[in-house]
Amino acid sequence: MCGIVGYLGPAKAAPVLLSELRCLEYRGYDSAGVAIIQDGELSVLKAAGKLNNLEKLITDNKPTATVGIGHTRWATHGVPNDQNAHPHLDSSKTIAVVHNGIIENYEELKEELIKEGCAFESDTDTEVIAHLISKEYEKEKDMLKAIFKTVERLRGAYALGVVSQKHPDKIYAINQHYSLSVGLGNNESFLASDSMAVRQYTNKVVRLEQSEIAEITVEGVRLFAFDGKEVKRRPMSLDSNPYVIDKGGYKHFLLKEIHEQPLVLRQTLAKYLIHPTKPVSFIPHITPNGNAPTNNEEENALSKSYGVHLSDMEVKGIDRIQVVACGTAYHASLVGKLIIEQLCNIPVAVDIASETRGRRLMVNESTLTIAVSQSGETADTLSALEEAKKLGSFTLGITNRPDSHLAQITPNLIVTECGIEVSVAATKTYLAQLTSFYLLGIYLAEKRGAISAEQAKKLKSDLNAIPTLLEQILARENEIRMASLKYADAHDVVFIGRGLNYPTALEGALKLKELSYIHASGYAAGELKHGPIAVLDSKVPVVTVIVPGSVYEKTLSNAQEARARNAQMIAVACEGDEQAAKTFDTVLSIPQVDEFFSPLLTVVPMQLMSYFIADYLGKDVDQPRNLAKSVTVE
Numbered sequence: 001m002c003g004i005v006g007y008l009g010p011a012k013a014a015p016v017l018l019s020e021l022r023c024l025e026y027r028g029y030d031s032a033g034v035a036i037i038q039d040g041e042l043s044v045l046k047a048a049g050k051l052n053n054l055e056k057l058i059t060d061n062k063p064t065a066t067v068g069i070g071h072t073r074w075a076t077h078g079v080p081n082d083q084n085a086h087p088h089l090d091s092s093k094t095i096a097v098v099h100n101g102i103i104e105n106y107e108e109l110k111e112e113l114i115k116e117g118c119a120f121e122s123d124t125d126t127e128v129i130a131h132l133i134s135k136e137y138e139k140e141k142d143m144l145k146a147i148f149k150t151v152e153r154l155r156g157a158y159a160l161g162v163v164s165q166k167h168p169d170k171i172y173a174i175n176q177h178y179s180l181s182v183g184l185g186n187n188e189s190f191l192a193s194d195s196m197a198v199r200q201y202t203n204k205v206v207r208l209e210q211s212e213i214a215e216i217t218v219e220g221v222r223l224f225a226f227d228g229k230e231v232k233r234r235p236m237s238l239d240s241n242p243y244v245i246d247k248g249g250y251k252h253f254l255l256k257e258i259h260e261q262p263l264v265l266r267q268t269l270a271k272y273l274i275h276p277t278k279p280v281s282f283i284p285h286i287t288p289n290g291n292a293p294t295n296n297e298e299e300n301a302l303s304k305s306y307g308v309h310l311s312d313m314e315v316k317g318i319d320r321i322q323v324v325a326c327g328t329a330y331h332a333s334l335v336g337k338l339i340i341e342q343l344c345n346i347p348v349a350v351d352i353a354s355e356t357r358g359r360r361l362m363v364n365e366s367t368l369t370i371a372v373s374q375s376g377e378t379a380d381t382l383s384a385l386e387e388a389k390k391l392g393s394f395t396l397g398i399t400n401r402p403d404s405h406l407a408q409i410t411p412n413l414i415v416t417e418c419g420i421e422v423s424v425a426a427t428k429t430y431l432a433q434l435t436s437f438y439l440l441g442i443y444l445a446e447k448r449g450a451i452s453a454e455q456a457k458k459l460k461s462d463l464n465a466i467p468t469l470l471e472q473i474l475a476r477e478n479e480i481r482m483a484s485l486k487y488a489d490a491h492d493v494v495f496i497g498r499g500l501n502y503p504t505a506l507e508g509a510l511k512l513k514e515l516s517y518i519h520a521s522g523y524a525a526g527e528l529k530h531g532p533i534a535v536l537d538s539k540v541p542v543v544t545v546i547v548p549g550s551v552y553e554k555t556l557s558n559a560q561e562a563r564a565r566n567a568q569m570i571a572v573a574c575e576g577d578e579q580a581a582k583t584f585d586t587v588l589s590i591p592q593v594d595e596f597f598s599p600l601l602t603v604v605p606m607q608l609m610s611y612f613i614a615d616y617l618g619k620d621v622d623q624p625r626n627l628a629k630s631v632t633v634e
């Protein structure tokens with residue numbers, strides 16, 4: 001949450017900061033600002049609202065400064081307005097701070113600083129940091145020492161960027177439980193919360209680890225631990241292809257990303273599944289650069305973090321799996337539980353990561369804890385994984401970002417091959433997380449001898465067929481659009497499903513509400529009669545996910561119960577399902593598919609339905625209100 005950037009070099013800083021911020025807008029977009037040092041004076045430009053507002057300010061002011069820091073905000077303390085936008089200054093207006101995270105003890109610090117005469121201009125927790133650094137600087141006359149003293153006083157998880165008018169040749173960056181990368185160019189340096197933002201300028205990056213401070217100059221970076229000891233770290237090389245962020249002719253990133261799903265699945269499968277007769281392998285035969293892995297440490301710094309490195313003995317010794325995740329990743333994990341339990345006969349518990357706080361996690365040395373996170377930066381998920389690690393559990397991450405914090409804290413990592421997902425609502429990464437669970441289930445089952453070679457081969461062949469089936473759904477996009485728009489005036493929508501498609505119902509409801517702001521709830525179909533059925537009447541559409549298989553009849557009965565209450569009946573069902581055609585007013589059809597793999601298909605008509613309704617209602621599809629793509633606060 002919140003994006004931090006910085007620049008120091010020969011170029012005009014403001015346009016560079018803006019283009020870095022563009023890459024980080026996914027982390028928050030309720031206000032943005034920059035602090036630059038121009039002609040020896042610190043000045044701040046900041047504006048509530050999207051980055052375009054800041055861009056306009058910069059265009060009007062035409063700053064020529066060559067050093068600065070910037071910020072894009074997702075509000076935690078204080079409403080999103082101009083005053084609360086970052087950067088924040090000390091009383092002398094010579095030190096500027098941008099901040100990602102939360103300072104948990106800011107109220108007591110603020111009280112103390114007010115007593116000492118500091119005047120506060122915002123409601124943020126950030127402002128205390130600028131005042132504290134300033135106070136310490138008055139005593140120490142040294143920015144690094146002032147920062148060391150300041151971090152001793154701060155509680156919480158945070159990342160900071162700092163500039164001082166008195167030291168216009170330096171930027172300071174501080175990392176406590178977050179991600180910050182310094183990009184090293186030719187006589188210029190960059191700072192960003194996500195290395196993706198500096199990749200447009202350089203592929204040479206130094207990452208800050210926990211409790212570290214960076215002193216950045218045009219020549220490079222010096223790193224220090226919070227205790228003052230200097231840390232040596234060699235830069236790493238990023239993927240040589242800068243990420244291309246464009247809509248590729250689609251109206252929105254979301255629609256483009258929904259359409260990318262067949263390709264994404266093919267890429268993830270190609271990485272870990274060499275052939276249906278060969279075992280699934282999470283030591284990839286392709287690196288992020290598309291090359292075979294080598295032993296060159298610098299070149300392969302990212303790919304080194306890939307892979308599942310558990311020995312056969314360790315895999316066989318696992319007697320329980322604990323999965324932690326949030327939001328859409330949690331829904332993927334609920335499907336993952338059923339896949340692994342069915343294939344491997346290992347009990348799997350799935351918890352919303354934030355709900356593991358303040359209670360005992362039931363893990364030990366024979367548990368595998370899996371953290372699922374598209375961004376690899378979700379604070380709740382990372383904390384839960386850290387807790388499991390402390391309790392001795394094996395750990396594994398499933399992420400789309402091999403350069404994320406998650407990748408740093410677990411030795412085992414499955415990387416989904418989605419490319420960057422720009423739209424805030426997750427679509428292609430959900431499908432890739434599901435795919436990772438299918439692959440993981442097969443992998444564990446093969447290693448533990450829980451399935452025969454014949455069964456494994458059939459599962460892999462079925463999985464390989466999914467991308468083509470997805471293409472068939474996407475080819476019906478227009479049909480789905482027409483059908484969906486009939487329900488665009490709904491105020492409440494109910495989604496139901498059973499078994500493997502209960503999580504699909506949850507995900508369908510989440511997509512609709514976050515994109516269209518229509519209230520939607522997902523239920524296990526059998527639960528409808530235990531309370532939720534009270535909300536049904538002729539104005540409420542009920543979307544039922546129903547595919548032939550073990551729970552078909554029972555799901556149909558539950559749909560009939562909704563129909564008997566005059567609900568508007570929509571189904572996501574397989575083509576040729578005559579019973580569904582009779583029961584539902586609208587059928588969003590998918591190709592025939594084995595129930596076991598159906599979650600990979602059933603979610604797609606729901607993604608499209610949510611997109612088309614939201615677009616029709618004129619909502620900000622790629623950046624829905626109040627959301628951020630990377631949720632780095634607990």
Ligand code: F6R
Nearest residue numbers: 327328329373374375378425426
């Ligand atoms: C919904 C969505 C969120 C994320 C959740 C976890 O479309 O994107 O619910 O799934 O914030 O994010 P990650 O996967 O980055 O941990």
